[in-house]
Amino acid sequence: MSLSDDSRYLRGGPVAQRIIASVREDAAIATAEGFPAKLISITVGDTAAVDVYVRNQRAKAALAGIGFEERRFPADITAGELEAAIHGLNADPRVTGIIIQRPVPVHIPIKTLQAAVHPLKDVEGMHPASIGNIVYNQLDLAPCTAAASVELLRETGLDLKGLEVVIVGHSEIVGKPIAFLLMSEGATVTVCHHMTRSVAAHARRADALFVAVGKPRLIKADMVKPGAAVIDIGINAEIGPDGESRIVGDVDAESVKHVASWITPVPGGVGPITVAILLRNTMVALSRQRARYQATYGVVDKLAAE
Numbered sequence: 001m002s003l004s005d006d007s008r009y010l011r012g013g014p015v016a017q018r019i020i021a022s023v024r025e026d027a028a029i030a031t032a033e034g035f036p037a038k039l040i041s042i043t044v045g046d047t048a049a050v051d052v053y054v055r056n057q058r059a060k061a062a063l064a065g066i067g068f069e070e071r072r073f074p075a076d077i078t079a080g081e082l083e084a085a086i087h088g089l090n091a092d093p094r095v096t097g098i099i100i101q102r103p104v105p106v107h108i109p110i111k112t113l114q115a116a117v118h119p120l121k122d123v124e125g126m127h128p129a130s131i132g133n134i135v136y137n138q139l140d141l142a143p144c145t146a147a148a149s150v151e152l153l154r155e156t157g158l159d160l161k162g163l164e165v166v167i168v169g170h171s172e173i174v175g176k177p178i179a180f181l182l183m184s185e186g187a188t189v190t191v192c193h194h195m196t197r198s199v200a201a202h203a204r205r206a207d208a209l210f211v212a213v214g215k216p217r218l219i220k221a222d223m224v225k226p227g228a229a230v231i232d233i234g235i236n237a238e239i240g241p242d243g244e245s246r247i248v249g250d251v252d253a254e255s256v257k258h259v260a261s262w263i264t265p266v267p268g269g270v271g272p273i274t275v276a277i278l279l280r281n282t283m284v285a286l287s288r289q290r291a292r293y294q295a296t297y298g299v300v301d302k303l304a305a306e
């Protein structure tokens with residue numbers, strides 16, 4: 001069976017479309033009520049790794065009826081200057097959400113930047129205060145890629161309760177949040193990283209295998225349990241046999257597709273859903289801001305009566 005018509009391929013497009021259609025309805029209502037949503041993307045320095053992401057954010061935000069603006073800053077900007085820019089966006093009532101594209105130059109501590117974003121405008125859930133929410137099983141706003149990966153696993157229809165899940169890669173933006181999201185769903189989760197003695201030994205036990213490392217073909221067929229679901233989060237640029245640059249994941253799809261029951265294509269798997277979730281998170285942030293606004297200013301009648 002060819003890759004393109006194989007139903008075992010878990011495609012992100014239809015899931016993303018579903019999410020964006022629902023965001024579009026919510027955004028239209030909010031706009032009509034006088035609360036248009038607007039997302040600001042911050043990019044610092046060389047942007048090759050994030051260009052595709054930002055391009056898709058802009059396109060899908062337009063489709064969903066969410067405002068979108070990109071702010072680009074030079075690589076030699078100081079952390080202090082960036083924080084000041086973020087504080088300006090925090091204070092701007094027209095701005096609903098702020099996303100800081102990773103990576104940022106090494107002289108800027110990413111944690112400081114994440115902490116500068118007001119938690120109500122933190123559309124990736126990466127503020128130290130926000131990321132704790134998923135530990136407390138508050139799952140309505142999670143880091144986008146992690147949430148997107150879990151959405152794709154749901155598409156398999158597998159019961160997440162008691163599912164043996166192995167995650168390869170433990171970054172704070174992908175691997176770790178996936179682990180927390182799936183623990184909340186009742187899965188049994190093992191997390192592997194570069195010090196894991198045998199990634200293969202763990203991976204072979206997984207009913208669902210998530211891979212977020214950034215190494216092409218790290219996962220081969222002999223590391224996958226027959227019938228497993230394989231969610232490939234990696235995005236790697238490499239030169240293909242035709243001499244053209246192409247994007248591949250972390251999974252050797254050509255061999256793994258013969259063993260797994262489900263596998264996500266790259267591109268066309270997790271990526272499109274990541275963008276859709278970012279927009280959904282922007283609407284979650286908007287409704288939280290509206291609730292705060294209501295709580296603060298929605299007592300006019302009472303004040304007038306006093």
Ligand SMILES: NC(=O)C1=CN([C@@H]2O[C@H](COP(=O)(O)OP(=O)(O)OC[C@H]3O[C@@H](n4cnc5c(N)ncnc54)[C@H](OP(=O)(O)O)[C@@H]3O)[C@@H](O)[C@H]2O)C=CC1
Pocket residue numbers: 145168169170171172173174175192193194195196199212213214215233234235236270271274
């Ligand atoms: N589709 C999407 O929406 C997104 C895709 N990505 C892609 O996902 C991949 C991972 O991204 P990100 O999490 O940000 O990357 P990081 O570089 O932050 O994390 C990589 C992780 O992989 C681990 N690792 C490195 N080598 C090995 C190995 N040989 N075996 C097991 N684990 C290993 C590292 O462990 P340690 O820390 O111990 O060294 C680390 O936890 C990249 O390809 C990135 O482009 C990222 C974000 C969004």
Ligand SMILES: Nc1nc(=O)c2c([nH]1)NC[C@@H]1CN(c3ccc(C(=O)N[C@@H](CCC(=O)O)C(=O)O)cc3)C=[N+]21
Pocket residue numbers: 049050052053056099100101102103124144145173235266267268269270271272274275
């Ligand atoms: N703070 C932060 N959060 C991130 O989530 C984050 C980041 N920084 N930095 C960069 C990486 C990368 N990333 C992508 C998301 C979607 C696609 C995407 O839409 N991919 C399409 C590609 C389609 C096309 O080529 O146009 C696909 O996979 O099908 C790509 C890349 C998010 N990241």
